[in-house]
Every structure is written in structure tokens, then in C-alpha cells.
Amino acid sequence: MVVALIFTLYFLLLTALEILSALYGDVTLGWWTVDGGSVINAFVLGTIAATYLKGAVVKRESYSTVASLLATAFSVLMILAYLASQSISFGVFGFAAAPYFLKKVKK
Amino acid sequence: MTVLPLSALREGQEGRVVAITGGRGCSARLMSMGLVPGKKIRIAGRRGGAILVSVNGTKFVIGRGLAMKVAVDVGEKI
């Protein structure tokens, strides 16, 4: 359940950054500048965060598994979108959930 | 015996199918899918329109119109 809470906070942070980038244009993190933020991408990240949170609240691993699946799929998609349109979103960082998802599915 | 249409059942409620009213085509369709009189049925979820039921370990989504044609006995203790 600690894992679910950590992921909740992580994706809440990504959601907030995505909203900032959607509202104010470029958000720079060190050498990394994100310019393709969109409110709908933020909605997806927020949904992922909420799914982890519910999993932590009701103490069910299924929520974390599905949230990780969504996060992984979304980050793959955002990487492809970056290749196609050269604009990048914080969604790519969802890749951090991939190892967790793979572990769960193997089980 | 308390018989209700499937559409009137609450989420989580269980019962036993007693009859399928409505035309021949309708009952043939439901029965060939395994919704046969005598089977135990459970409402696995519902939200406004369609109803989610579980029969024999298989889940179905049934539209409201069709759900009104399935008579379920909820009186029996299962």
C-alpha cells in the first residue's frame, strides 16, 4: 500500500506540472523543457493518480495494477506523440510505473 | 416466492430465474446464452441504463428493455 501512495503522489506531481505547462507554456526542469502540456493529458494523469489513491484507500492491489497499466500505455503513447509532433508532455514520465505493472502481470 | 423483473433488482441482490416473458426470439436468445429458468443470477452492478449480471460464472451486460422480460424469484434463501 505504501507503493500505491508513493505512486499517487508521483502522478499528482506530474498532473500539477502538466497543468502548469498547459496554462503557462514552457515548464523547465533543469535541462528539460516541456512545452506540449494539455489539460486533457493532465486529466489522464489525474485519473491515474486517483486510481492509485483508491487502491490505497480500499486496500486492493487491483487498482494499482490497472493504474500502472494505464500509466505505461500513456507514456508509450506520449513518446510516440513526441516523435510524431515534437511536442512533449509530462505523461512520458509515467514509464516509472512499467516495472511495477510487469511484476504484477507475471504473477 | 417473490417474483420481480430483473430490471427491478438492486445491486448485489441474488435470485433464481423463473421465466422469460416476451417473444420466442427473445427467450431463445437469452436461453441459448445460458439464462435459463432455474439458474441462479446475481446483479453484479447497475448504473442507470444497462445491468451487469452474473450467471454460472459468466457476466453479461443486459439492456433495460431486455432485463424487464426476465422474471426472477428473490424470495428464496440461497
Next chain:
Amino acid sequence: MRVAMVGNPNVGKTSLLNALTGGNFTVANFPGVTVEKKEGKGVIGGKVVTFVDLPGIYGFETENLDEKVARDYIIREKPNLILNVVNALNLERNLYLTLQLTEFGVPMIIALNMIDEAEKEGIRIDEERLSEILGLPVVKTSAVRGEGIEELKKEILKGGKVPKVFRGSLEEKIELAGRIAREVAKSEKVGVSEIDEAFDEVFMDKHLGIPIFLSIMWMMFVFTYTIAEPFNSLLGKIFDTLASYISGLDGWLFSMLGDGVVAGVGSVLSFIPNIAFLFLALSILELSGYMPRAVYLVDGLMARFGLNGRSIIPLIMGFGCNVPAVLATRSIEDERVRIATVIINPFMSCSARLPIYVLFAGIFFPKTGSAVIMALYLIGVLIALISALALRKTLLKGEGEFIMELPPYMLPSLRELWLMTWVRTKHFIQKAGTVILAMSVVVWYITNYPGGSIESSYAAMLGKALQPLFSPMGWSWELVLALITGFVAKEVVVATIGVLNVDIASVMTPHQAFAFMLFTLLYMPCVATIAAIRAEIGTKWAIFGVLFSFAVAYMVSMIATEVGVWL
């Protein structure tokens, strides 16, 4: 030798086909319908055997299209053998179909598939007893693990046995199927598998189900439009270059080929990447088992407008482009709901209409531009839903009854995804190609003749001739001409206004401009969309759709003009 594979949905027929043919199968449509037909060849003991995977069915008693296709195939094509694939996890229901199959008098073999999963659930099936009762060879298989495949091949070579016929009413057959199942199987399966329960719990969660669904829709949207975009513009560039090269050659024939055929067909063919990507995304949703869950989530909302849960995907896709959106209605099984969903789809404002809004809003509503554009999108949705309700109460009356089994979740195989995407895309190219070709030539002709320039063309004459029709709105003939050319593709409206060099700020008032924007939102689908509508629901409905949307557009923009004057 030809073998027809028959069974309930979700019994693993495709994996079995894959195992029997070594992956050598293709997907096509059954003649005249959009039901998909998988066919493959396998070599067994030196003999070539053709396997045809018929659509998954529960019985033969209803008017369902899949059942009709399966029945017609067995009666007309007379396969040498029926391979009845039975799900060992749900023997009773599957045997009911088996009993019905005995009536065809065709030799049969039963494959007790998914036997590994059944045994894991503690189900023991006495296949010898089952074989004795039915008088048929029975083979235990697990297509996914490749178990029992060699044995099944041996039985196929032997040719199966003609079963004894079980006649009797529906109730009697169901009774009998239950009795046989109880006799040969030690325990019937009770619970759904753990993984499925876990996924269902989250995907159909009370609070999170809808946000997750919307997230998945957005991902599909990004996949279909953003990621396909480079391919689109590449194709677009190729066709543009080709068109201008050909039309640069001397003579009317080259002009027609270049500016008419290549430019017209090219503008539509450059949608192909979108369509292929959409079909790929749809196939993933379908094969993974998510689709029926999504339908359950939104059904309540859609039912209020006479649609059902399945209509939501085409409606959302319509914001990108109506062409793939119309094709996405294919998963709606109720014909009347499907037609209604197709007809209202063009009211969802596609991306090609955005340049028009941007142009007019920029000139007439410099401060409130984005609110005006937002309003147009919402009006489109509202009119779509009202139209759906109206259609379902009049022309397309009838209760849309539906029941769907929730299949287990699965990871789709790449080969199947590719085959499904390819067959659907090919179908679109074939069906839409002819109409678009003809329309492109007509539009080229009326914009180029007799004068050579657009101001003195038949199209301009048409614009002037039709202008009185739009006198309640008070639009100039140039604007009417722009609407006519916009029939090819909505972006062209802006291009035509540019070519004619119209100073729109001087020819209309803001409320007239708003009425004009409303009209372009609603007036009629573009050629490509009409072609897609015709391919999906037929010429008659395509004509109806054009007339209907025109009537709606005319009324709405007239009302807007009147209200504007009054304000």
C-alpha cells in the same frame, strides 16, 4: 477438405485456428456483410485442409446476423466436417449449441478447448463418456499451450462422425444439455477467474470507471490523429506533388487527371493513415475485452437519447474526423441504433471545420473567439443528440434490446491485430474509392468550365443561381460558392474565400457570420464522409443523411439570423 469451426464466442476458436494452421490464416468478410471471416490452410498428413472460422454464436434460433451467416455457410457451402469448439469451463451452455449442430447431418468432431484452465478450476470432464453419449469423437485441447493439437489433427484426418440427431424443442435441448453436462463433468465452474475480477473491479468502478474510460478514449484519439499525422502529411505531399506535376502538363485530360482525379482522390487517400490507426486502436479495444465494459459504463446516458453504450466511441471519434468515426459504428450490433449513430455523426464538429471557425471568429468576434468556437462544438453535440432521439422516435423506431457477454481479458496477438486492421482498411479503400473518384471529376469539371477561372465557372453560376435560396440569411454568392466547394472537404471553404478574395467583414454582420459558421458546422457531410456512410449503411441512407443535415443546417442558421436581427 474443408472444415467449418463452430462454437460460442470466447471459446478460443481463433487460437485453435492459429494452432491448426501454423498461423497461416487470413481475415476477409463474408459475401455482402461486414461479418469477418477467418480462413486458413493447414497441411495434415500430407493433405491440405482448409479451415473456416465461423462467427461465434450461441444457437440458431434468432435473427442475429452472425447466426444467419453461420447457418448459410453450413447449408450452402457444405463443409466436409464441423469442428465444434467447446469451452470446457462452461460445458452446459456449449453443449446446447452442439445439440443444435447435430441437426445439419454433417460429420462432426468436438474439441474440448481451454481444458487446462478448466482443470485448474477443479473441473474433471469424462471425455469418453461424452463421446459415447453424443456418438462423436471428443478431443481435449488447449490451443494456447498447444496441447491435444496432434490428436485433434488425427481425428480430422479420420473425417469425424455423422452424429445422431437430437430433435426437440429449445427447452428440451437445454434440459438435455444440462443433464449431459452433469453426467460427464464433475464440477461446473462457479467463479470468474481472479485476474478478470480484479480488472473488472477497477474498470467498472463506480467513481473511476468513467474517468478511466475517458482517458482511454483520449489515448485512442491521440493515437489516431497525432501519431498518424506524419504519415498523413507525407501522403498529402506525395499526392500534391503528383497532382501539380500532372496538371502542369498540357491539355484538358492532364488537368482533369491532375486537379480532379489525383487531387480529389489524394485528399481522401491521405486519410488512410488515420483510418488504419483508428482500426488498430479499435481492434485492440475489441480483442482485449475492454469494449463491452465501456459500453456498460455509458449506456445509461446514451439510452436517454435512443442510442446505446456502443454509440459513444464513434461520437467521440467524430471530433477528429467523421470518416473513421462512421466506420467505427461497425461494432454496434443493433441496426437501427447503428444507422442513427451514423446519420448524426457529421454533427460532431470534425477538425477540418476548425479553420472556418478560426477565420470567421477572428474577424467578427476578436474578444470572445474561443467561447464562440466552444459554443459551436457544443451546439453540434446537442443537435446530434436531439436528432438521434428524433430519429429513434420516428424513422428508426423500435426498442434496442441488447445483451452482451463479458469476455475474459486478453492480450491480443500481433498477427490478429494486423489482419483485422488490414481487412477493414482495405474494405474502406475499395468501397469509398469509386464514389470519391466520380465526385472528384464532377467537382473539377464545374469549377474549371466553361471559363477557365473559378469566377466564370459553372460552380460560380451555381452559386449565383442558388443564392436566392439563402436570401433569408443574406449571404453573398461568393459565400454560397464557398459552401458548394466545401462539399469536397470542409477546409476548402476557407481556400475558396481566399481565391475569390472576398472581404468578408464588409459583406456580412457578426450575427450573419455566426449563422454562416453554424451552417458550415451542420450543412452536409464532406464527400469522403458521404462515401463512408454509403459504404456502411447504403446509398438510401447516405442520401437521407445529406438531405437531413442540410434541412437541419438551413433551419438552425435561419433561426440564428432571425434571432440576431431581433437582438
